[in-house]
Amino acid sequence: MINIPKGTKDVLPSDSYKWQYVEDVFKKVARTFNLNEIRTPTFEHTELFLRGVGDTTDIVNKEMYTFLDKGERSITLKPEGTAGVGRCYIESGLASELMPLKMYYITPCFRYEKPQAGRLREFHQFGVELYGSSAPSIDAEAIAIVDNIFKALGISNIKLLINSIGCKKCRSAYNEALVEYYKPKLDNMCPTCRERINTNPLRILDCKESACIEINKNAPSILDYLCDECHDHFEKTKSYLTSAKIDFEIDSRIVRGLDYYTKTIFEFVSMNIGSQGTVCGGGRYDGLVEELGGKPTQAVGFALGIERLLMLMTAVNIEIPKPFSNEVYFATMGEKASKLAFLYANKLRNMGLITEVDHMDRTFKSQFKYANKINSKFVVSIGDDEMENNFLKIKDMENYTEKQLTFDEFEGLMLGDKDNFIRSLK
Ligand code: HAM
Numbered sequence: 001m002i003n004i005p006k007g008t009k010d011v012l013p014s015d016s017y018k019w020q021y022v023e024d025v026f027k028k029v030a031r032t033f034n035l036n037e038i039r040t041p042t043f044e045h046t047e048l049f050l051r052g053v054g055d056t057t058d059i060v061n062k063e064m065y066t067f068l069d070k071g072e073r074s075i076t077l078k079p080e081g082t083a084g085v086g087r088c089y090i091e092s093g094l095a096s097e098l099m100p101l102k103m104y105y106i107t108p109c110f111r112y113e114k115p116q117a118g119r120l121r122e123f124h125q126f127g128v129e130l131y132g133s134s135a136p137s138i139d140a141e142a143i144a145i146v147d148n149i150f151k152a153l154g155i156s157n158i159k160l161l162i163n164s165i166g167c168k169k170c171r172s173a174y175n176e177a178l179v180e181y182y183k184p185k186l187d188n189m190c191p192t193c194r195e196r197i198n199t200n201p202l203r204i205l206d207c208k209e210s211a212c213i214e215i216n217k218n219a220p221s222i223l224d225y226l227c228d229e230c231h232d233h234f235e236k237t238k239s240y241l242t243s244a245k246i247d248f249e250i251d252s253r254i255v256r257g258l259d260y261y262t263k264t265i266f267e268f269v270s271m272n273i274g275s276q277g278t279v280c281g282g283g284r285y286d287g288l289v290e291e292l293g294g295k296p297t298q299a300v301g302f303a304l305g306i307e308r309l310l311m312l313m314t315a316v317n318i319e320i321p322k323p324f325s326n327e328v329y330f331a332t333m334g335e336k337a338s339k340l341a342f343l344y345a346n347k348l349r350n351m352g353l354i355t356e357v358d359h360m361d362r363t364f365k366s367q368f369k370y371a372n373k374i375n376s377k378f379v380v381s382i383g384d385d386e387m388e389n390n391f392l393k394i395k396d397m398e399n400y401t402e403k404q405l406t407f408d409e410f411e412g413l414m415l416g417d418k419d420n421f422i423r424s425l426k
Helices: 016-032 046-052 058-062 082-091 136-153 168-188 191-199 201-206 210-216 228-243 306-315 334-351 364-373 384-389 407-413 418-425
Strands: 043-045 066-068 074-077 101-110 122-131 159-164 264-269 278-284 299-305 328-332 355-357 378-382 391-396 401-406
Touching: 016 101, 016 122, 016 136, 016 306, 043 046, 043 082, 046 058, 046 074, 046 082, 082 101, 082 122, 082 299, 122 136, 122 306, 136 159, 136 228, 136 264, 136 278, 136 299, 159 228, 168 191, 168 201, 168 210, 191 201, 201 210, 228 264, 264 299, 278 306, 299 306, 328 334, 328 364, 334 355, 334 378, 334 384, 334 418, 364 378, 378 384, 384 391, 391 407, 401 407, 407 418
Parallel strands: 328 355, 328 378
Antiparallel strands: 043 074, 066 074, 101 122, 122 299, 159 264, 264 278, 278 299, 378 391, 391 401
């Protein structure tokens, strides 16, 4: 018996409709914002994430699935979707497209984390990346996309936290303030943070160790160090959110776990799914494309974790509609009838009807039972008598009525459209 790897999950046939449902909602909402889908590879050169996500982040330091391929290249399974999109933007010359360039993706991601509820080693993201605009309205638009998705799914109990972590300019003043604040407290901080103070003091704010969490409570706030431009950008972004009646809270403690962010960052957090409550995270990242070797390019985006979203929908009792059930079932006796049903069933499928025939050699009686279990609306039965006398019986399973048609009559109906066909079966 070979088991599933730790931190991964199967999506079973009886559950996949939930995934299809939320993915349909993502795609529909994406269309209303005029986004087009982008697909990038599941693995990239490791260097992309070292430079993109940042080599002082936990994702890069501890969590990447990295291996040498047979050509001795260092390859990494994508831990997130943004860096790959940035690479593609440069490599495919997307800068020459009409701006803003608005893209979305649905992708598996891989992080070697300690699995727990809502934290997997393979998980899935719906992500959005909006390129080419510095306008605060587009930061607000990224947030509005998530807000509309939650509305479309019927989710209301979720908090939007926003912050600004400024640009390079204001960050250096803030970093100095952080170093000043942490230096006398180093002895009480975790070993990683003692290093972070030299490499990337901002990362300390994201530390999950209890001692550091305590110390972080009184750390200086980035919002007091924003330069005029970043301050103004943050104020305007907030005013667009207010104008769209999107509620938010300012949380100057959020820094996000990836290094590429500048200015606006945000998270949607739920209290209903335990400690891994961040369902969606994102922000502006004006430095990424340049960091990856392209021209300076403004960009903002987010990613929403699909497993956490589905957990949340279950936790707050949002029922996902089951897809259509079977419309026509052919119950047959004998090979001749079975072949005729096989032909008819295929014609009905070509018309767009969900149609089933027997593949289990069931008795006539148990074929009816099966049809009932799969919620067939109609059962068309063709037994010996019917075969001999050129007719078939149609049972309406919802109204318990029955009628008979000759094969010719039935075939005539199949020449019309789907709705007429169904009406005439009743
Ligand atoms: P992130 O915050 O690392 O951001 O991940 C986004 C979302 O992915 C999280 O809010 C969570 O729902 C889900 N997620 C992350 N790790 C796991 C895990 N181990 N198990 C289950 N779900 C997880 C990013 O990935 C950025 N690329 C977002 C972005 C796009 N920023 C700008 N553009």
